[in-house]
Amino acid sequence: MDYLDVNRANWNARVPIHIASDFYDVEGFKAGKIVIRSFERDEVGDVSGRSLVHLQCHFGLDTLSWARLGAEVTGLDFSEAAIEQARGIAAECGIPARFVTADVYDAVEALGGATYDIVYTGIGALVWLPDLTRWARTVARLLKPGGFLYLAELHPYADILDDETGTTVTHDYFEKGPHVWEYPHTYTGSEVLEHQTSVQFQHGLGEVVSAVTAAGLRVEFLHEHDHTFFRRFAGLVASEGIYRFPEGAPRIPLVYSLRASA
Template sequence: MDYLQVNRANWNARVPIHVGSDFYDVRGFKVDGRIALTPFEREEVGDVTGRSLVHLQCHFGLDTLSWARLGAEVTGLDFSDAAITQARALSDECGIPARFVTADVYDAVEALGERYDIVYTGLGALVWLPDLTRWARTVAALLKPGGFLYLAEFHPFGDILDDESGTTVTYDYFDRSPHVWEEPHTYTGSEILEHQTSVQFQHGIGEVVSAVAAAGLRMEFLHEHDHTLFARYATLVADGKEYRLPEGAPRIPLMYSLRATAAK
């Protein structure tokens, strides 16, 4: 199976559903000036005023344009032409300067043709990539001397637990085989997808850190977070825009973030 072709069709089909969903709240972004980033992302990245930032696997650009609202000079890259079309339209409608490029992440160096102060990769991106070593080398090649990678992701530990309670080990943490999914809906609602097949790749924390280190980047921190952004298990309790296990239950890592710097 050509994972890239299959996943591109799947994500092209998701774009109009996501743009119209309450989950992404595009209206709030356009009308109310909402920032679509988590508080910990903003805190850990720090002041981006005047800094060049490229967002790899940017989808239709909400996070990318949020960094622009915070002062960054932004570029977004995604393999979905439908997503990039929407990102450009949103940029124009909001009057937020941004560059958006359609390309596979592994082709980013050639497609973008420049280096950046910050390479940002947001939640839910790495499961679509089969080769993290190649990804990390791409990131390193995109960074200016002294620039840094910032990655925020869902924690792979959460994916080995049962879907109902999140308390029982059910899946193999070390399974690196491609997983083919047939899902009629995307994560934002009940509208039926035209292309329902996707191919995903699970990566452990050790694999991520090792790939980043092998690319020559110096790890500044790896933070694990006890909350997530959606009801991953039926037992999770909403806490504002975050979801946690009930009070008194043993906590588990549900998201993580890391920052790694290129040599000067």
């Protein structure tokens, strides 16, 4: 099984469903909404006039949000359908942006050897990549001297817990995969996908940090957060757009963020 072809078909099928979903609220974005989370804005800092490339950008709402905050943005994704939508949204909103269709491992060549002040990778990206060492080397080649990687990602600890309550360890933290999944739906709703197979890879926190440092980047911080952005487990409680375990319950890390400089 070619994981890349399988996953590309799966994500191309997700695009029209995601575009129409309340989860992404594309109409709200077109009306001026910025979808970057507040902790990301705080940790990245002022992006005015800085060049930023967003790897695995889907249809670009995060990318274009960074543009609204002042960055000069480029988005890259392997899904032709997603990039087509990203370009359309950018044009409709009058936001200057470049969007390129390519696999993340081919980013250096696909972007013509350009380098950037910031390489940004958002929630839910790394699980689609089999080789983090190669990914981190790609990131390092995309950075200008003094630039930095900023990664916000779902915490791998949450992936070993039972899918219903999130209170019992049921999965192997060190089982990297590949894991082949058959899901009729995507995470935004009940519409049935045309291509339902996906291939994913689990990466522990140590693997992420080791790959980044081996690529010659200096880790500035690794922060763990006790909240996420969807109801990952049934017991999570929503408050102001984020989800946590209820007050009094033991807290666990649900998201982490990492910044590493060239």
